[in-house]
Amino acid sequence: MDDAGLVLGIDIGGTTTSFGFVDRAGNIFNRESIPTQAQDPAEALVARLHEHIEAARTGLPPLLGIGIGAPNANHHKGTIEKAVNLKWGPRVDFLGLVRRFYQVPLAITNDANAAAVGEMMFGNARGMKDFIVITLGTGLGSGIVSDGRLLYGTTGFAGELGHIVVEPGGRQCGCGKRGCLETYASATGLRRTMLTLLAERNDVCPLRNLPFTEMTSKRIYEAAKEGDAIALEAFDRTARILGMKLADAVAHTSPEVIFLAGGLAAAGELLFKPTQRYMESFLFGMYEGSVRLLPSKLEAGDSAILGAAALIWSEL
Amino acid sequence: MDDAGLVLGIDIGGTTTSFGFVDRAGNIFNRESIPTQAQDPAEALVARLHEHIEAARTGLPPLLGIGIGAPNANHHKGTIEKAVNLKWGPRVDFLGLVRRFYQVPLAITNDANAAAVGEMMFGNARGMKDFIVITLGTGLGSGIVSDGRLLYGTTGFAGELGHIVVEPGGRQCGCGKRGCLETYASATGLRRTMLTLLAERNDVCPLRNLPFTEMTSKRIYEAAKEGDAIALEAFDRTARILGMKLADAVAHTSPEVIFLAGGLAAAGELLFKPTQRYMESFLFGMYEGSVRLLPSKLEAGDSAILGAAALIWSEL
Known part of the structure; x- marks a missing residue:
């Protein structure tokens, strides 16, 4: 001390x-x-x-x-x-x-x-000047650091990516709008995607026995780990939307790292691998290979x- | 001097x-x-x-x-x-x-x-700390100033919004990808939208006599000014995509003003009004009313x- x-x-x-x-x-x-x-x-x-x-x-x-x-x-x-x-x-x-x-x-x-x-100050971004932290929990939170400084903007509210509209007229969001990023890319978003896929697809799936209230992101993670096709697709769809919007974020501030934190980030490779792949596929040529996706060092x-x-x- | x-x-x-x-x-x-x-x-x-x-x-x-x-x-x-x-x-x-x-x-x-x-230094952003300049010409260029400093990012290429993907698998872009913002929101994007609308719709339109090579954004502007329904819709569609992506940009850096410059910005109210309206409609509540859309002061x-x-x- x-x-x-x-x-x-x-x-x-x-x-x-x-x-x-x-x-x-x-x-x-x-x-x-x-x-x-x-x-x-x-x-x-x-x-x-x-x-x-x-x-x-x-x-x-x-x-x-x-x-x-x-x-x-x-x-x-x-x-x-x-x-x-x-x-x-x-x-x-x-x-x-x-x-x-x-x-x-x-x-x-x-x-x-x-x-x-x-x-x-204390985590994996020590010494970095350009990075973004995305927290994936009930919602999606974000903080953007550019040239060593956290962006606040004119309102003091800069870097609030959870409510970017990714699907006009899409899923209802707690903020009163529809189709916000966090209704797709968050622990809750994954659960909603899982439910959508259970409706769309016919395959046997262990999660069919669960009501939505018990269908946590952890249960979906476990099913995906066991190779369940629907749970795997739920992760893939989540990663696609997240990766695409992270590519947009890169075009704004060109960070060297995007850190994923929060409950859903605990899914590890199941989330990181496809998100990085989709992000790269949407990146403008000048940014290709310039940005890594890493876990936060700080415990939740x-x-x-x-x-x-x-x-x-x-x-x- | x-x-x-x-x-x-x-x-x-x-x-x-x-x-x-x-x-x-x-x-x-x-x-x-x-x-x-x-x-x-x-x-x-x-x-x-x-x-x-x-x-x-x-x-x-x-x-x-x-x-x-x-x-x-x-x-x-x-x-x-x-x-x-x-x-x-x-x-x-x-x-x-x-x-x-x-x-x-x-x-x-x-x-x-x-x-x-x-x-x-010399234009309408004197004294401003948080703003974005969007140039709408053949393509879409952009520069982002946050807290008085131009953002360069880790690559030196930050603030390149023209190649954000707004329509996966959409219009072919000069950069080699598809569906980039500038293929919709630029002078060229307006021309492509006009062509699409001429194919979709049946109405009489003075621009039906023009080949694409002569269908400049200025001709489309003049037709819209005369009240041509298709030309007006071309501006509206352009403004919708631009406004939506400007709302995304606001979520990143929360500017007080977004300046529109370049050839297409000369369309004035025809572009500014619907773009501002669409931008507001996609903005997260915290940013509502916080950002104005203004023309550049500097001559092209x-x-x-x-x-x-x-x-x-x-x-x-």
């Missing part, structure tokens, strides 16, 4: 909020999780967090800053805006609430952006806390 | 190479054009350019640097690579050739990137020279 000080990393989710104190080397101390209780006002969460943080920091080196990863967080304004899973209305000045308790440097951004900064549980803390460490 | 010095801007095209001396305010002096003679080696062009430049700079203030815009130019390496209209093989060290004659600061990038830097003829010179001025 570095006696000079620690940075607090906070990861706010719809159900659980986790935090931990992170040193410059990326070690996490006194990690803790509390229920978000998202139906209550943001003030209530911040007050409860404050209590837990104060108890947890007893005996630790000084607090140098607080980094926060949260859905729909606006880095420029310090706000959380229209987050579907947090019932906080159109806009909450979240950093303003935290500042009532802590007068240290504060920073907030969305979880996938935080993951990208975490990968750059650590990634959000480390990334949030890295927001501050990268500025110190 | 600024006595402190001028920057030479050079615009290399497949047919013509133009240059001019540019002061800090964006005035161009002693502009000249020579044939590129692209079938000859690059050395020959540089030697001829040198002669013309030396003649043209007589009596001018000192030369502070040379900026070059050229197709497929690699900013990182100073090379021109695999340019379809320049018969110079897979790679020419173009800055190396220029350096034989001039020991001033040199910079090179592709024409659309140069246009973006020119727009930032000046843009490339000013942009090339701006590469150097922006560093001085």
Whole structure:
């Protein structure tokens, strides 16, 4: 532990909020999780967090800053805006609430952006200047680093690839639109594709016995590993759409690596191999062979806390 | 004219190479054009350019640097690579050739990137930190500025949106692939769409008398202005694909403005209005209303020279 000080990393989710104190080397101390209780006002969460943080920091080196990863967080304004899973209305000045308790440097951004900064400071992107992190979980999150800097854009919301429309009029998305990338390329997207294929095809498949609610991406992964043709096709279709859109992303910022993180990335070669192949097939000649697809180094549980803390460490 | 010095801007095209001396305010002096003679080696062009430049700079203030815009130019390496209209093989060290004659600061990038830097220094993007320039001519070029910096990426070729695949297996593209954005959204794309519509539809249309070679985007524009239904639909289809892909671009870097430049942008409202509408309809909620579509301020003829010179001025 570095006696000079620690940075607090906070990861706010719809159900659980986790935090931990992170040193410059990326070690996490006194990690803790509390229920978000998202139906209550943001003030209530911040007050409860404050209590837990104060108890947890007893005996630790000084607090140098607080980094926060949260859905729909606006880095420029310090706000959380229209987050579907947090019932906080159109806009909450979240950093303003935290500042009532802590007068240290504060920073907030969305979880996938935080993951990208975490990968750059503590993960497989150390020393890299141009890369993208894609998190494939319930949805698809993304953070884009170009020339060593995370892109925020004029709104503070740059690098939100999950809602690019890949199929106009296609699958219904939680955001209110149709055909968004994350309705195809995510753990949920894979499950929906599996269901579509079970309807389209006639083959015997062990997953025919499962209701949709139990047809997790892990079950589909296991079936594919056993050689089930439908599950394999579900992965192939997912990889095709993801690979095609990653090729588009390459045309925007020309990264040297795209990191795949999150639950679905645990499928490993079943996902990485076809995604890389499809991506290459859609790439413009100038980019061919220039970009690799790699797994994140950060463990899923650590990634959000480390990334949030890295927001501050990268500025110190 | 600024006595402190001028920057030479050079615009290399497949047919013509133009240059001019540019002061800090964006005035161009002693502009000249020579044939590129692209079938000859690059050395020959540089030697001829040198002669013309030396003649043209007589009596001018000192030369502070040379900026070059050229197709497929690699900013990182100073090379021109695999340019379809320049018969110079897979790679020419173009800055190396220029350096034989001039020991001033040199910079090179592709024409659309140069246009973006020119727009930032001398055009409608002055003071803006996040914007994109799209040039709609024979093809579609683009340059992306994020947080005040042009994106080059790991390859030096970032921001090349013309070859994003919008229709797998679709229209044949000069790059060897199919369904690239520029085969739909460009002056040539509009002409191809017009031809498709003339085949699909039965209506009377004044352009039915024209062979494809004479069916220019200007003729289609004039027909649309007269209210021709097919020409109007050609603009609408072009705008839909362009608007959709601009919405994707917004999700990557969240610009405050997208500038449309080049020949097709001269269609004005006929192109801008439906493109803005379609773009908005495909935008993720967080970006709604955050991005405007505007014309470039730079005149088509000046843009490339000013942009090339701006590469150097922006560093001085």
